[in-house]
Amino acid sequence: IIYQLNTIPPLENKEQFLKLLESFFSFSLPKIYNAKTLAVELAKRTRFLKNEVIEE
Structure with a gap:
């Protein structure tokens, strides 16, 4: 999607x-x-990161 829109999403949080x-x-x-x-x-480490991302 980033390449299709030709833009980088803004950084949040x-x-x-x-x-x-x-x-x-x-x-x-x-x-x-x-x-x-x-x-x-x-x-x-992958499970940790996955759980943190899902919580957000």
Whole structure:
């Protein structure tokens, strides 16, 4: 849609958005031993971000 409209939507709730990004990236990095543990850790972060976006 962005490309069809040829415009970027305005930023809304900047402070809340920055807080969300800060929370998302503040997770400590776990030790990754294999692809499965990497997938599990990424899934946790994805669920967190999904839930935060849905709440908004």
